[in-house]
Amino acid sequence: KKRNAGEAEFLQAVEEVAETIIPFLQKHPKYRNAKILERIAEPERVIIFRVPWLNDRGEVEINRGFRVQMNSAIGPYKGGLRFHGSVNLSVLKFLAFEQVFKNSLTGLPMGGGKGGSDFDPKGKSDNEVMKFCQSFMTELYRHVGADIDIPAGDIGVGSREIGYLFGQYKRIKGEFTGVLTGKGFEWGGSQIRPEATGYGLVYFVEEILKQQKQEIKGKTVVISGSGNVAQFAAEKCIEEGAKVLTLSDSDGFIYNKKGIDLEGLAYIKDLKNKERGRISEYAEKFGCEYYPNEKPWRIKCDIALPNATQNELDEQDAKQLAKNGCICVAEGANMPCTPAAIAVFNKEHIYFAPGKAANAGGVAVSGLEMSQNSLRYAWTRKEVDQRLKQIMHDIHSICVKYGKEKDGYVNYEKGANIGGFVKIADAMLAQGLV
Numbered sequence: 001k002k003r004n005a006g007e008a009e010f011l012q013a014v015e016e017v018a019e020t021i022i023p024f025l026q027k028h029p030k031y032r033n034a035k036i037l038e039r040i041a042e043p044e045r046v047i048i049f050r051v052p053w054l055n056d057r058g059e060v061e062i063n064r065g066f067r068v069q070m071n072s073a074i075g076p077y078k079g080g081l082r083f084h085g086s087v088n089l090s091v092l093k094f095l096a097f098e099q100v101f102k103n104s105l106t107g108l109p110m111g112g113g114k115g116g117s118d119f120d121p122k123g124k125s126d127n128e129v130m131k132f133c134q135s136f137m138t139e140l141y142r143h144v145g146a147d148i149d150i151p152a153g154d155i156g157v158g159s160r161e162i163g164y165l166f167g168q169y170k171r172i173k174g175e176f177t178g179v180l181t182g183k184g185f186e187w188g189g190s191q192i193r194p195e196a197t198g199y200g201l202v203y204f205v206e207e208i209l210k211q212q213k214q215e216i217k218g219k220t221v222v223i224s225g226s227g228n229v230a231q232f233a234a235e236k237c238i239e240e241g242a243k244v245l246t247l248s249d250s251d252g253f254i255y256n257k258k259g260i261d262l263e264g265l266a267y268i269k270d271l272k273n274k275e276r277g278r279i280s281e282y283a284e285k286f287g288c289e290y291y292p293n294e295k296p297w298r299i300k301c302d303i304a305l306p307n308a309t310q311n312e313l314d315e316q317d318a319k320q321l322a323k324n325g326c327i328c329v330a331e332g333a334n335m336p337c338t339p340a341a342i343a344v345f346n347k348e349h350i351y352f353a354p355g356k357a358a359n360a361g362g363v364a365v366s367g368l369e370m371s372q373n374s375l376r377y378a379w380t381r382k383e384v385d386q387r388l389k390q391i392m393h394d395i396h397s398i399c400v401k402y403g404k405e406k407d408g409y410v411n412y413e414k415g416a417n418i419g420g421f422v423k424i425a426d427a428m429l430a431q432g433l434v
């Protein structure tokens with residue numbers, strides 16, 4: 001705690017994991033004696049750099065760039081880049097730490113990392129975003145590479161930003177390699193990558209429901225966010241016959257009692273991805289309710305999918321969801337539920353799927369993009385989707401293996417933490433004190 005003073009999000013993420021891992025370590029002294037948990041909690045390397053760029057008015061702007069290379073025990077560092085005003089070292093260390101476990105759970109050979117900047121693309125012109133990305137990569141290029149560290153997108157980093165970053169890397173290095181994932185399909189990207197996190201999340205929920213002899217068809221779903229993860233989670237829910245009642249952004253949420261349909265969702269995708277508009281515009285166009293400055297957790301539902309950002313669902317929200325009869329909460333975002341909220345879910349036996357398991361579909365397909373780049377080959381949409389389904393199925397099985405309690409309740413958080421930990425810990429033991 002002393003070493004990481006002031007890093008609230010990072011400490012929260014490590015404490016959440018430590019709570020489930022420490023009892024496991026008592027029974028497995030080989031990991032405890034080698035101080036694996038302590039080593040995993042310390043990044044292998046952190047790079048912090050200045051990002052100067054010129055805005056459209058010709059003025060100099062300065063942002064801070066980061067790359068946290070957390071753990072490379074089972075493969076090269078892999079994890080997204082986040083561009084958002086709230087980015088700082090604590091947030092990126094928490095995300096990198098979570099990423100290590102998540103990547104391990106996918107079964108693919110990927111270590112964990114995360115990076116980004118306090119630059120906020122919102123309200124910036126295309127030209128400004130490009131200049132920023134070029135400046136950012138002018139430093140980052142020396143620390144990454146297809147076999148070293150492979151960044152991807154996250155909040156504020158979508159296909160546009162990946163394109164500009166990739167273009168600059170290629171220009172500096174003079175080589176066309178798979179240094180970034182989330183690339184356009186025409187230039188090395190994978191089918192299903194944009195959809196992967198949202199689709200994978202719903203596949204995971206379907207696995208949970210299957211275990212309870214239930215199905216998603218006919219269920220009501222409350223979703224927060226309206227970005228990449230939220231859009232494709234909503235799409236898969238609708239395709240599978242569930243009713244999506246809400247979506248949100250940082251200004252408020254929309255509530256459509258009849259359920260958002262694919263036409264409405266197409267409008268939201270255009271609104272958010274092309275025009276970078278506000279979710280309230282959907283409510284005006286489609287005549288549904290809109291609640292400014294509120295989160296959607298008080299709306300009665302069977303399933304809740306927090307898909308916006310960290311700590312967006314607290315204890316009170318969790319109690320409200322429980323009161324309303326919610327049976328399953330699955331995190332599309334990273335750490336959206338506070339520890340107190342998770343305690344409520346466990347107490348009430350609401351199935352809670354933590355992000356490191358439930359949203360691993362995104363990085364899993366990024367891993368598949370890396371494989372395709374190495375093979376210089378592209379799999380079909382169907383092939384990638386099948387692999388994604390299989391990976392989510394396998395992650396679910398790992399969670400059940402390590403997380404099933406005596407009374408039959410599955411503590412998915414415990415299962416994901418221990419399942420992710422064992423693979424990394426074994427690799428670290430095998431590689432000596434590094």
Ligand code: NDP
Nearest residue numbers: 155156197225226227228229249250308309332333334362
């Ligand atoms: P996007 O930038 O596409 O969308 C983010 C959404 O969350 C937007 O609707 C945004 O609203 C909202 N949001 C962002 N910050 C806040 C905030 N502080 N308060 C309220 N709402 C906020 O990001 P993604 O969909 O890619 O990512 C969402 C979450 O999922 C993140 O936690 C990310 O780490 C996680 N994740 C993403 C993966 C991916 O493949 N994309 C993979 C695994 C996890 P607004 O439009 O107003 O900005």
